[in-house]
Structures are given as C-alpha cells and as structure tokens.
Amino acid sequence: MSNVVLQVEDLHTSFFTRMGEVKAVDGVSFLIREGETFGIVGESGCGKSVTGLSIMRLLPEPGGQIVGGKIILEGKNLLELSKKAMRAYRGKIVSMILQDPMSSLNPVYQVGDQIAESVRLHQGLPENMVEPEVISALRLLRIPAPEVRIKEYPFQLSGGMRQRVVGSIAMSCKPRLLIADEPTTALDSTIQAQYIALFEDIQAKTNVAIMFITHDFGVISRICDRVGVMYAGKIVETAPTREIFKAPKHPYTVALIHSVPRLDQKDERLFSIEGQPPSLMNLPPGCRFCPRCTVALDVCKEQQPPEVKISDNHSVSCWRVK
Amino acid sequence: MAEVLLEARDIVKHYPVTRGLLQRTVGWVRAVDGVSFTVEQGKTFSLVGESGAGKTTIAKAILLLERLTSGNILFEGKDVYKFSAAQLKTGYRPKVQSVQQNPWSSMNPRMRVRDIVGEPLFVNTKQPKKEVYDNVSKLLDQVGIGAEGMTRYPHEFSGGQRQRIAVARALALHPNLLVLDEPVSALDVSIRAQIMNLLKDLQTQFNLSYIVIAHNLATVRYMSHGVAIMYLGQLVEYGDTEELFKNPLHPYTRALISASQLTLPEDAKDGAKQIILTGEMPSPLNPPPGCRFHTRCAEAGELCSKEIPDMRQVGKNYVKCHHYK
Amino acid sequence: MTVAPNIEAKTTNKRKGGVSRWSRIMKNLTFIIPLSIFIILILTSIFAPFIAPHDPEATSLTERRLPPAFIEGGSTKYLLGTDSLGRDVLSRVIYGARVSLSVSLMVIAITAGIGTLMGIASGYLGGRIDGFLMRVVDIAMSFPGLVLAMLLAVALGPGFFTVVIALSALGWAGYARLIRGETLRIRNSDFVAQARISGASSWRIMLRHIFPNVLNPLIIIMTLAVGMMILAESGMSYLGIGIPPPTPSWGSMVSDGRNDLDVAWWISTFPGICIGLVVLSGNFLGDWLRDKMDPRLRQL
Numbered sequence: 032m033s034n035v036v037l038q039v040e041d042l043h044t045s046f047f048t049r050m051g052e053v054k055a056v057d058g059v060s061f062l063i064r065e066g067e068t069f070g071i072v073g074e075s076g077c078g079k080s081v082t083g084l085s086i087m088r089l090l091p092e093p094g095g096q097i098v099g100g101k102i103i104l105e106g107k108n109l110l111e112l113s114k115k116a117m118r119a120y121r122g123k124i125v126s127m128i129l130q131d132p133m134s135s136l137n138p139v140y141q142v143g144d145q146i147a148e149s150v151r152l153h154q155g156l157p158e159n160m161v162e163p164e165v166i167s168a169l170r171l172l173r174i175p176a177p178e179v180r181i182k183e184y185p186f187q188l189s190g191g192m193r194q195r196v197v198g199s200i201a202m203s204c205k206p207r208l209l210i211a212d213e214p215t216t217a218l219d220s221t222i223q224a225q226y227i228a229l230f231e232d233i234q235a236k237t238n239v240a241i242m243f244i245t246h247d248f249g250v251i252s253r254i255c256d257r258v259g260v261m262y263a264g265k266i267v268e269t270a271p272t273r274e275i276f277k278a279p280k281h282p283y284t285v286a287l288i289h290s291v292p293r294l295d296q297k298d299e300r301l302f303s304i305e306g307q308p309p310s311l312m313n314l315p316p317g318c319r320f321c322p323r324c325t326v327a328l329d330v331c332k333e334q335q336p337p338e339v340k341i342s343d344n345h346s347v348s349c350w351r352v353k
Numbered sequence: 354m355a356e357v358l359l360e361a362r363d364i365v366k367h368y369p370v371t372r373g374l375l376q377r378t379v380g381w382v383r384a385v386d387g388v389s390f391t392v393e394q395g396k397t398f399s400l401v402g403e404s405g406a407g408k409t410t411i412a413k414a415i416l417l418l419e420r421l422t423s424g425n426i427l428f429e430g431k432d433v434y435k436f437s438a439a440q441l442k443t444g445y446r447p448k449v450q451s452v453q454q455n456p457w458s459s460m461n462p463r464m465r466v467r468d469i470v471g472e473p474l475f476v477n478t479k480q481p482k483k484e485v486y487d488n489v490s491k492l493l494d495q496v497g498i499g500a501e502g503m504t505r506y507p508h509e510f511s512g513g514q515r516q517r518i519a520v521a522r523a524l525a526l527h528p529n530l531l532v533l534d535e536p537v538s539a540l541d542v543s544i545r546a547q548i549m550n551l552l553k554d555l556q557t558q559f560n561l562s563y564i565v566i567a568h569n570l571a572t573v574r575y576m577s578h579g580v581a582i583m584y585l586g587q588l589v590e591y592g593d594t595e596e597l598f599k600n601p602l603h604p605y606t607r608a609l610i611s612a613s614q615l616t617l618p619e620d621a622k623d624g625a626k627q628i629i630l631t632g633e634m635p636s637p638l639n640p641p642p643g644c645r646f647h648t649r650c651a652e653a654g655e656l657c658s659k660e661i662p663d664m665r666q667v668g669k670n671y672v673k674c675h676h677y678k
Numbered sequence: 679m680t681v682a683p684n685i686e687a688k689t690t691n692k693r694k695g696g697v698s699r700w701s702r703i704m705k706n707l708t709f710i711i712p713l714s715i716f717i718i719l720i721l722t723s724i725f726a727p728f729i730a731p732h733d734p735e736a737t738s739l740t741e742r743r744l745p746p747a748f749i750e751g752g753s754t755k756y757l758l759g760t761d762s763l764g765r766d767v768l769s770r771v772i773y774g775a776r777v778s779l780s781v782s783l784m785v786i787a788i789t790a791g792i793g794t795l796m797g798i799a800s801g802y803l804g805g806r807i808d809g810f811l812m813r814v815v816d817i818a819m820s821f822p823g824l825v826l827a828m829l830l831a832v833a834l835g836p837g838f839f840t841v842v843i844a845l846s847a848l849g850w851a852g853y854a855r856l857i858r859g860e861t862l863r864i865r866n867s868d869f870v871a872q873a874r875i876s877g878a879s880s881w882r883i884m885l886r887h888i889f890p891n892v893l894n895p896l897i898i899i900m901t902l903a904v905g906m907m908i909l910a911e912s913g914m915s916y917l918g919i920g921i922p923p924p925t926p927s928w929g930s931m932v933s934d935g936r937n938d939l940d941v942a943w944w945i946s947t948f949p950g951i952c953i954g955l956v957v958l959s960g961n962f963l964g965d966w967l968r969d970k971m972d973p974r975l976r977q978l
Contacts, residue, residue, distance in 0.1 A: 249615050
C-alpha cells in the first residue's frame with residue numbers, strides 16, 4: 032500500500048460566536064494516501080468545508096479555531112507549525128481549489144501573473160524560468176494556447192476555463208495534497224465531466240493526493256476512491272466508493288443515497304429524510320442522526336455510537352452495526 | 354391525451370447589445386431562437402439545458418417579466434399578448450405563478466410570512482385581512498409549515514422551509530400552472546426529496562401543471578412527463594420523458610445523460626464509456642451556422658456545419674439532427 | 679457552503695439564552711444615553727424661556743468675556759461665562775438649540791423626503807422618467823450652493839425659512855442619487871420579480887418592497903446629515919445670510935467666538951460641544967434605529 036500523505040486524527044474545530052460555541056468539526060479522523068482521491072460528502076453545515084480549511088489553517092478569523100486533534104501531513108503535525116512555517120507549506124505542499132472560480136481570481140491581474148505569483152513565492156526560480164513554469168502549469172490543466180492565455184484577464188475566460196486556471200495555480204508548485212472544495216458545483220454538467228476527467232489525468236501525472244469535498248453523489252461516484260460521509264460535524268461512515276453505493280451501512284448514508292433520484296430508472300416516489308440537521312450549538316446527546324433516523328434504538332438517544340470497523344477500509348459509527 | 358394548457362409557438366427573444374454614449378446597437382444576443390412546445394393540464398413539462406441555453410428567458414416570458422421579440426404564447430388556446438390589461442389581471446396572471454430557485458432571495462426580508470404568502474391575495478382579491486390570514490394558515494398547513502410560522506420572518510427558516518413557504522405563496526391564487534425555476538437546486542440533498550415529493554403531491558391534489566426549468570437530469574426524470582432539451586437558444590430534442598431517457602436521439606442529449614449518470618469507476622470499464630464533450634457552448638451573440646451543436650459534436654458531418662436541421666419525428670419523440678432522415 | 683444558515687435558523691429560537699446579560703445592557707446603553715440627550719435637547723429648546731437664566735440677547739458691556747463659573751474669575755451669575763458683548767453663553771446655548779435643531783431636522787425631513795421619492799421613482803420606473811430626473815439631479819449637484827443661498831437671501835431676505843429653503847433646495851439631490859442606486863439593486867431582486875408575478879402594481883412594489891429595503895442607507899445618511907446641517911447653517915450665519923443676529927444659533931456662536939479663542943475659549947467651545955453631542959447621539963440613534971427596523975438584526 033502506498034504512502035500516507037495526510038492523516039487527520041480526532042480533529043475538533045469550533046467557531047466562537049456571540050451566541051456560543053459552534054462545534055463545526057467534532058472529532059473527525061481519516062487518512063489519504065499518495066495518488067488517492069478521498070471524497071468528503073455531506074450537506075451544508077455538516078463541517079466538510081471547515082475540515083478543508085482547518086487543514087489549510089485558513090479558518091475565518093475571528094472566531095474559527097482548531098480546538099484539538101492532529102493534522103499530520105507528510106509526517107509533520109501542521110498544528111505545531113508556526114504561522115510562518117505554515118505559509119511555506121501552503122501552496123507548496125498543500126493547495127486548495129475553491130468553489131467559485133470568478134472570485135478566486137483577481138480581476139485586475141493577467142492570468143499568467145497570478146500563476147507566477149505562487150511559482151515565485153515557493154520555487155525560487157530565476158526570473159527567466161518563471162514563464163516556462165507557468166505555461167507548463169497551464170498545460171497540465173489542458174488549457175489550449177497557454178502562451179496566449181497568460182496575457183488574458185479573468186473576465187475574458189469562460190467559467191470552465193477560469194476554473195482550470197484556478198487549478199493551474201493550485202498545481203503550479205506540484206503539491207503533495209490538493210484540497211478541492213466543491214470545484215465543480217458552479218459548472219455546467221458537460222463542463223463538469225471535462226473537469227473531472229482532467230483531475231484524473233493530473234493525478235495520474237503527479238500522483239497527488241486529492242481531498243474532494245462535495246455534496247454531489249454523482250461527482251463522488253466518478254472521481255473518488257474512498258468516501259467519508261459527514262453529518263453534523265462527524266464522519267459517520269468511511270468506505271471505498273463502490274461499497275458506499277452498493278452496500279451502505281449507516282442509516283444516514285442509506286437514506287441519502289435513496290433520496291437522490293436515479294437517472295437510469297423511473298422512481299415513483301423518492302425516499303425522503305424528514306426534518307432538518309441539528310443545530311451545531313445544541314447537539315443531541317446521543318447519535319446526531321437519531322432524531323431523523325427511522326431505525327433508531329433507545330441507546331441511540333443517550334450515547335454516541337463508537338466507530339466500528341467492519342472490514343479493512345470500511346468503518347461505521349452506528350449502534351445498529353456490530 | 355390531456356388537454357393543452359399552454360403552448361409556445363416559435364418564440365424568439367433577442368437582446369440588443371449596445372455600446373458607447375449613444376447606446377448604439379452593435380449586435381444581438383439570440384437568447385431564444387424559435388422554440389415551440391406545449392404544456393398539458395395536470396402534467397409536468399421540463400426545459401433542460403446548460404446555463405446560457407435560454408431556458409430562464411422562456412420562463413420569464415411566460416411569467417410576463419420579459420416581452421418576446423416574436424412568437425406567441427397561447428394560454429387555454431388564446432394568445433396572451435392579445436389580452437387586455439384587465440384580461441391579464443383576471444385571466445392570466447393569477448393562473449400562472451412561480452417558485453424561484455433561490456429561497457434566500459425570493460422573499461422580502463422585511464415582511465412577515467403571512468404577508469409574503471398573502472400578498473397575491475391582497476393584490477388580486479378584495480378579501481379582508483382576516484380572511485387572507487385564514488387562507489394563509491391553510492396554505493402553510495398544506496406545505497407542512499404550520500400556522501405558527503405566520504408571524505415570523507423569512508430569515509428564521511431554513512432553506513427547505515423557505516422553499517415550502519414559496520410554494521404556499523405560489524398556490525395562494527389557485528393557479529393552473531406553476532413555473533418552477535430550478536426549484537430544488539439551491540437546497541441540500543436530503544431536503545430536495547422532501548420538496549420534490551411535496552410538489553408531486555400538490556400536483557395530483559390540485560391537478561396542477563408545472564413547467565420545470567432544470568439542469569439536473571435525474572430531477573427531471575423524477576418530476577416530469579414531457580421534456581425538451583435546449584442548446585444555445587433552440588430545442589434539440591423534445592417529447593415524452595421516459596422515451597427520451599430510454600432512447601435518447603440527439604448527440605447532445607446522450608452527452609448530457611452520460612455526464613449526469615452515477616458511474617462507479619469499475620462499472621465504467623464494462624463498456625459503458627462516458628461521453629465527454631470537447632469545448633464549451635459558443636456565445637449566443639454569434640451562434641455557429643448550420644446545426645448549433647456541430648462545433649462540439651463528435652458525429653458532425655459536412656452537412657451539419659452548413660444546413661440548419663429541421664425538427665423531425667423519430668419514433669415517439671422529436672429531434673433536430675441531420676443524422677435522422 | 680457555510681455553517682451560517684444552520685446557526686441562523688436555530689439561534690432565533692433560543693436567542694435569550696445565548697446573549698450575555700452584560701452585552702445586552704451595553705446594547706441598551708448605547709441607545710438610552712443618546713436618546714436621553716436628544717430628548718433633553720428637544721425639551722430644552724421648547725422650554726427655553728423657562729430654563730434660560732438670562733435674556734440671550736441682552737448685552738452687558740461691563741461684563742464682557744467673563745469666564746465660566748468653575749474657573750477663577752468667573753461668577754455664578756454666568757455659569758458658562760459671557761461672550762464679547764457680555765451676553766450669557768448658557769442662555770444663548772439654550773436658545774441656540776431651538777434654531778440649530780429645528781433648522782437641521784426640518785432640512786433633513788424635506789431633503790430626505792423629496793430625495794427618497796425621486797430616487798425610488800427614478801430607479802424603479804426607469805426609462806425617460808429616470809433620464810429626466812437624473813439630469814435634474816446632475817444640475818442640482820453641480821449648482822454652487824452658496825450662490826443660490828445668497829440669491830435667496832437677497833430675494834427673500836435673511837431669516838429662518840430662507841436658511842431652510844436654501845439648504846433644502848439642493849440637498850435632496852444626494853439622497854436621490856443614493857436611493858436610486860439602492861432601488862436599481864433591489865428592483866432586480868427575486869422578491870420583486872415574485873411580487874410582479876403576483877400581479878402587484880408598481881405603487882405597491884415601490885411602497886412595500888423597495889422602500890423598506892432602502893431604509894438602512896437612508897437612516898445612516900440622515901443621521902450623518904444632522905451635524906452637517908448645523909454646520910451649514912453656521913456657515914451661512916457667518917456670511918451674513920443665515921439667521922440674522924442677535925438671534926443665537928450654535929453655528930453662529932461658534933463663528934462669533936473664533937476671534938476670541940485665545941482669550942475666551944468658552945464662547946466657541948460650549949456650543950461646539952453641543953454640536954458634537956448632537957452629531958454623536960444622532961449617529962448612535964441611527965444605528966439603533968436601523969437595527970430595530972431590520973427584522974434580521976432585531977433579535978440580536
């Protein structure tokens with residue numbers, strides 16, 4: 032088995048607001064290996080983006096704070112690094128792509144300059160080597176005519192092209208880990224398909240580990256090797272993608288997969304999960320999914336379920352699973 | 354066959370592109386370029402396409418928020434553009450209501466729920482306040498919100514709840530047709546099913562017709578009876594939903610279906626290869642000659658770049674492609 | 679994707695428990711203090727004849743530039759001292775509140791009213807109405823205010839209403855421009871489209887949907903204008919086209935005392951402090967009012 036690039040252990044991240052503490056991430060553990068794509072899927076507010084931002088140590092200030100746990104990237108605990116050392120890591124060892132390609136690019140700079148910025152910062156190349164490096168970063172994302180594109184401004188590019196430029200910036204210093212936070216959500220479905228194919232291609236070339244954050248099971252099915260399903264700040268199930276779809280164990284995963292309409296068959300009526308996710312400031316004492324769960328036991332109301340390993344790489348946190 | 358409620362006949366909407374101090378027109382954006390379809394009573398008709406295909410422009414035209422450049426919209430057999438102001442006020446507007454995509458922006462943040470849902474009643478009927486609020490409380494019950502939400506403000510509700518309130522508002526005047534513009538795409542996955550089921554239930558209960566604007570094909574298959582696939586301002590394929598998904602005709606439809614499928618990596622290897630289109634949709638300012646899709650079509654021949662294909666019937670459905678003769 | 683909607687949806691149910699007592703007291707103080715200042719000032723100006731110890735216009739050549747009572751050489755007869763003509767500063771400050779407050783409040787009411795009406799009409803109705811109204815705004819904004827004020831003073835003679843008219847004649851244009859911009863933004867929002875789908879008339883949309891949503895910037899500009907108008911009135915008084923002497927106003931008192939600042943600082947300082955107090959409490963009250971009128975902020 033290949034090397035572990037990222038290991039997150041019992042991560043706790045909270046936001047301290049006027050109303051009190053919001054436990055956005057509450058004890059999350061997972062690992063990602065070299066050349067692997069690990070998907071984190073969940074609904075808004077489940078803590079999946081906050082997990083990504085915690086690894087980057089780019090939580091919104093003031094208020095956002097990592098309260099506990101370890102984030103071990105390439106053998107180093109990021110939470111023990113100084114701010115300055117962390118800056119050197121960002122972009123070079125771990126990089127991130129955000130959802131909105133328009134606001135991720137600065138409208139007043141040429142595309143080439145924006146990629147060159149990160150190249151100059153991390154690689155210390157002589158000035159005449161910067162442009163070839165920028166062009167090769169654009170080529171990696173299969174952007175046609177990169178020599179012309181570097182002189183263009185973001186508004187001259189289409190949405191799909193912009194998101195590729197964002198990808199080029201993220202990949203320009205050949206990071207070991209790429210965190211992609213809903214990178215395809217703002218794109219049209221045919222463009223989405225192109226972009227996902229691109230990701231696979233990049234991974235084959237660079238062997239980068241990818242953490243793919245999304246709410247879309249369709250995207251997960253196509254790109255991820257393993258998936259973690261998040262609910263109200265916790266990962267409730269981790270499994271290889273195929274098992275998540277064919278043999279989901281946690282009632283939430285089961286319900287979520289059944290509530291998505293299928294393209295290959297006609298559903299008469301969708302299964303729907305009633306109610307709303309719990310407030311992160313006022314969590315139920317037991318299993319967090321218990322209030323919406325159709326198969327809850329008495330113990331579910333009182334105690335949080337332990338994580339059970341049902342096979343080498345499939346674990347579930349549910350009292351029903353033994 | 355059910356009765357036709359609304360018909361769009363060859364509708365066209367071009368927006369002028371102006372430049373300079375004198376607002377000189379330098380070109381036209383062909384947002385919608387000759388689209389025809391029918392919506393049957395009690396059925397759901399979906400318009401599918403990527404952003405910029407022109408589907409929202411059609412929705413706005415039906416809701417009279419935009420005026421068409423040419424073409425007709427017939428409601429119960431009568432041309433809507435020939436209606437007098439009074440006829441519109443009694444015979445069209447109240448019968449055609451809508452639910453918008455974004456439940457966070459579709460409500461005035463300074464109004465209470467009872468006034469938001471009651472607004473169509475205040476505007477269109479002479480009901481006294483008390484009667485309006487009685488009706489609002491019934492409407493809220495129907496969508497599963499409960500009357501205790503009456504005096505609260507929109508920001509006190511979650512996205513799914515707000516979308517239910519938006520549905521209640523759309524139902525207030527007992528309309529025949531609801532235009533649903535991406536009704537679930539702004540919602541969370543676990544909430545989407547709730548809203549889709551609610552919309553389906555209301556349809557059977559009140560014999561409502563829906564026009565659904567969507568980009569998610571799985572949603573469309575679940576919701577609709579008839580469907581049209583749009584590309585760059587035109588329909589490329591049109592007909593019965595089940596038939597379209599079982600037997601897609603147009604290369605673009607096939608690409609869209611392939612792009613939306615849940616495909617496990619292992620399954621993909623067994624021959625079901627995903628179609629990935631090259632390039633992006635050209636600008637509607639300057640659409641390509643011939644078939645508008647030919648620039649991205651893997652099967653395009655010489656004829657495709659020269660001649661505009663006609664809409665022809667192939668089997669049960671209709672398609673606009675030179676490959677079907 | 680954020681956690682915000684979730685927090686938002688729940689906090690409203692249990693807002694009481696979350697907010698600390700101390701922060702609620704602070705929140706209340708920031709409105710009780712400025713509100714009391716405002717009420718005191720308004721009461722003072724109404725009951726000026728009963729409160730003022732002296733006639734504000736009575737001069738006393740033997741008691742010129744007397745320092746305030748709490749300074750060596752001052753007397754308890756004139757608590758805040760006297761000015762260069764021997765008039766009681768305290769009484770003039772009390773009477774001055776009448777002129778200064780009523781000028782600024784009247785001008786703000788007139789300008790904000792006209793400006794909001796024109797701005798909403800211009801922004802929502804658009805087309806030719808918008809083109810015409812905005813040209814009028816351009817002219818009003820480019821017209822030299824001082825020249826107009828002088829012309830008016832010549833035509834109508836200096837006095838209270840001349841000041842109000844002169845300051846209002848051009849002042850509405852800024853409001854119109856601001857409100858038009860806000861209206862354009864709100865006009866394109868989904869909820870206005872929804873109101874049109876419901877069949878709401880333009881009137882109803884402007885009144886029920888646009889107006890409540892332009893209140894935030896409007897209130898902020900209005901409260902900032904309180905101080906500006908007091909100062910504008912004093913500028914006019916200084917040029918001799920304001921309220922004619924000897925009627926006291928805070929603005930004219932500040933400018934009267936300017937030449938004596940080195941020997942008798944109190945003549946300018948006390949009316950100056952009053953202007954500052956009004957401006958400051960105006961701003962605090964504006965913030966509070968804005969929060970109170972916005973249902974999204976009301977519970978915090």
